[in-house]
Amino acid sequence: MAxxxxxxxxxxxxxxCQPKHRLSVKGLGLTKMNQVRELEDTPAVRGMINKVNYLVRVIEE
Structure with a gap:
């Protein structure tokens, strides 16, 4: 299974933004506007995305 x-x-x-939200964005590896990162789909990553859902967009393919 991949x-x-x-x-x-x-x-x-x-x-x-709140400092904790800034750290979540940094933890996702996002530093610049419109930057796209491909991350492993784990509960920890999903939690960070949910915390800063007003700052990021999940790209579906």
Missing amino acids: NKTVKVQLVRSPIG
Whole structure:
């Protein structure tokens, strides 16, 4: 069984957000606007995405 991945794109700036939310964006590996990262689909990654769902977009393929 292949490892599932999820693509995440940063669509809003974390400037002015809560420090914990900024750390979640950094933990996802997103540093620049419109940057896309392909991450392993784990519960930890899904939790970080849910915490900052107003900053990121999940790209479905």
